Amino acid sequence: MKLGDLTNHAGEWLRGSGPMSDIVISTRVRLARNISGFPFLARASRHQRQLLESRLREVVLACNLAPQVFYVDLEAAPEIDRQLLVERHLISRPHAAAEGARGVAVADDETASVMVNEEDHLRIQVLRSGLQLDQAWEQISRIDDLLESHLDFAYHARFGYLTACPTNVGTGLRVSVMLHLPALKLTGEIEKVFRAAKDLRLAVRGLYGEGTEATGDFYQISNQTTLGRSEEDVIGEFKLQVIPKIIDYEHHARRTLLNDRTVALDDKVCRALGILRSARLLASEETLFLLSHLRMGVNLERLKDISVNTINELFLLTQPAHLQKIQGRRLEGDLRRAARADYIRQRLNGN
């Protein structure tokens, strides 16, 4: 499989097939690991960086993390390919924008990727559709074990796995659950979720993680504590306390909208559909908001002729790099907005 083959479909995590997928878009876990004896990347020479990259590429590819794995050399890859990987959540924005020897190994089904020379030598990630915390942890722990059988990870008796930034030290584990919360937003109760998350020392972020704003009612909830709490403990808190509570809130808000504000709800949903079916120019942020309302309409069965799968695909395929890959040319400004509107009209009027 090559990078170009990815563009025509959504990755596993966006299929909308996992548990609780009316609200939970995806479950992501990542582990930060460094190789003992090498400086962290901020202090690594060009030569050490290259050494690390070639050695880690070799190990990651030899480990059989998944039945099929492909590797992208990000130093050599053109910007649009790097952007494509960001849009598919396979690499981080900083990893796309960085310089020097670095890369990413991606499992064919896109449930796992291993970034080489990001902030840490290795950033392992598992991404799954819907709420699949235990499965995601099981999968990533197995990949971690495989890599560890070939590599000597920097580990400290007191501080655990050592990371470039001490905010990750200990387990090196970040659990992020991406939620679609349009009803809480519409009923103005989303602030309650933020406050509750803050009390539990959890971070609430936007679609692309750290430093991104919440757009289109998508929120990523992640843990911040990595020291002094075991992986199972963190996963368990997400699974048993945090996420079910937010799902309940959102369900409640959806029911309230459905029972007490039916016309207002239908108006939101139908307006979104109207614009998406008719507009000739669509900006990417506007598209996210409209698709968000459409998704809510489909989940509440206010719209019956559109599938969640179609909407999920549109979320991904209308983003800048995907759109340009599909069109096979560079598109800027109005040209890009026109191409986006054309593509969406075609998809939504066709089925």
Place this chain on the structure above:
Amino acid sequence: MKCDNCNKQATVHLTEIRNGKKIEKHLCEQCAAASEGVPAAKQHTPINELLTNFVMAHSGLSKDMGSTCEHCGVTWSEFRQSGLFGCQHDYDVFEKDLAPLLQRAHEGATHHVGKSPARATRGGEAAPAAAAPARPRKTVDLPRLRKELARAVEMEDYERAAKLRDQIREAEGEL
């Protein structure tokens, strides 16, 4: 600026509000000590600070050297600016300064709980991996001795500190 009382250099500057009027005074150290209402300057250095300075001076170890990592060259203030460490050894070098930071960031935690590598037989002094350039044994030992010395001084175990100092001198002489 000259002292209000004598002709010496004024080093103590006071601003006082008395009955709504602002009065400024500039005094030298001696006059300030003699005058009323001026807090006495710290006159003496505690004995352990004196000893620390003495041992540090004789071991070729300055106070600042303690906060630079010998392996990657990162200093504590560089870390505070970037938020990133330079290598795995920084966690030992800056352990004391780091602990309160970690507690704030991690709900008061001080120790790792959770998974560990199956092959984790080392502590913080992780052996360099085979791929890393081999270091001569002596240079690996020196930072450890210096660290132990700093720790001994901190614990006010001067007998041990003196022994360590001698060992450091000896090792340096051999290099």
